[in-house]
Amino acid sequence: MSNPLLLRGSRAAAALIGRRRAGGTDGLPGVRPAVQRRFIIDTSYSTHFMDFKGSSIPSSMKKLVVTKLSQDFREAVTVRTVPVPTPGDAELLVRNRFVGINASDINYSAGRYDPSVKPPFGAGFEGIGEVVGLGLSASSRYTVGDTVAYFGSGGAFAEYTVIPAKEGVPVPCVKPEFLTLLVSGATAYIALKRLGDLANGETVLVTAAAGGTGQFAVQFAKRAGCHVIGTCSSDEKAGFLKSIGCDRPINYSTEDLAKTLRKEYPKGVDVVYESVGGSVLELAVNSLANKGRLIVIGFISGYQTASGIAPFKGGTLPVKLLQKSASMRGFFLPHFIGDYKEALSSMMQMFAKGELVCEVDCGDMAEEGRFVGLESIFRAVDYMYAGRNLGKVVVEVAPPTADKSKL
Structure with a gap:
């Protein structure tokens, strides 16, 4: 009609x-x-x-x-x-x-x-x-x-x-690929640039790395010359992470995440890009290296609860941050709109050149x-x-x- x-x-x-x-x-x-x-x-x-x-x-x-x-x-x-x-x-x-x-x-x-x-x-x-x-x-x-x-x-x-x-x-x-850049890509790009202070040779942990925003955090950290660890829930996702440059995918359904991090990264990780919350956030705090930076971009494990927040044992958080001279910062995209145009332009160029997987x-x-x-x-x-x-x-x-x- x-x-x-x-x-x-x-x-x-x-x-x-x-x-x-x-x-x-x-x-x-x-x-x-x-x-x-x-x-x-x-x-x-x-x-x-x-x-x-x-x-x-x-x-x-x-x-x-x-x-x-x-x-x-x-x-x-x-x-x-x-x-x-x-x-x-x-x-x-x-x-x-x-x-x-x-x-x-x-x-x-x-x-x-x-x-x-x-x-x-x-x-x-x-x-x-x-x-x-x-x-x-x-x-x-x-x-x-x-x-x-x-x-x-x-x-x-x-x-x-x-x-x-x-x-x-x-x-x-x-093309639906352009949709991946608007929120998911922009969140990873701006958060890592403004809050991550990435330096060549540092170690970056990305949780939910095969998800909408995690995939971009992996790629941007690699472009900065970092060693990247990515958590995921299946071998298929681990394979995908390897294909986009992740150095150490960890399938937490078959590996103990805490033990793996302690064994393979005894000095801790320099930057964490965290979106899960709860026990994963606790583990991320414990895994920080001296002067480490933890970026909270979400806590999806708690969204379906009445409070919207996953339980987090943070009573000793000030002590842990102080002992490592570490920091924990939150990122909410609407607060960084001034960075949005440059981020989108840069990602569009990377995608057009085949340098970014979406x-x-x-x-x-x-x-x-x-x-x-x-x-x-x-x-x-x-x-x-x-x-x-x-x-x-x-x-x-x-x-x-x-x-x-x-x-």
Whole structure:
């Protein structure tokens, strides 16, 4: 069913234009559009442009909405049918092709990030797809048919999402690999650069190393000339870690992690990139070398509990840090937005040159098959929390469509 909205405006100029992007996160070095940009009709007095014929924009869509605060994602989130939103002056309407799954999705659905936000509200932080509608101001940098990735404060788990044009990240094509960079890659890049103080020859321990962000921490530590240890839960993941440069994968399902670290690294490790929490965090503290740095980027082992925090015996933490002149620091990506553009640009260039592996897990090996459609997001979250993913978990929202636009 076609959207009843029409391309609005009191007058339309006859000229066809294609405007270059400027500002925002556009113009990233090494990133060039792989498809020809479609021009749009310049309607100088219009409020927005909508590519109805080319994208077959329906009047309604499916969207995942948090209707109850809970760390149980299935209990908190409901699939609803809602009207397709109309972009404002400086906004883009994106038809989502892929969305990324993050461990923190259940923290958001539990209301832990902003207690003032009450249900109902949209779920999901990141997506990638095609621009099918845009506001007048946004048309100075984008046009219908452009491909963009984005991450924000919720609402990505939908067939269509409206985003501020300034938050869009132009990408050459709709590949799920680009989603891995937005949160997972940026977290590893910025955290290690700003808080890790990596030096050539140091030893770095990455927990959950074969996961969405761990894979990047391994690669960036290797690029800094470090010896990298990575924890994982299977031989398949250990093999993957070796393929991306990890010097010592430790499969904790077959090896005793604490004993292995004590035996093979008696002087301790210089930097720990930690995302598990609980007993793993305790072990990481105990494994620090003199002047060691421990970076906490999460504690996934506790997210599914009522408190959201895994039990941690920290009574002697000040003593342990003092005795080793060690430090323990937290990292939350929104606090480092000033570093984001440079990080993304650098990673995009590395990926374009084939210097960065961006492993994606779309659930092809899951029991019920590939994650396709919004409803499969529930399975994807369960899959990640079962520790089965290798790389970043991504859901395919919709298949590609042929470009039929005459605009």
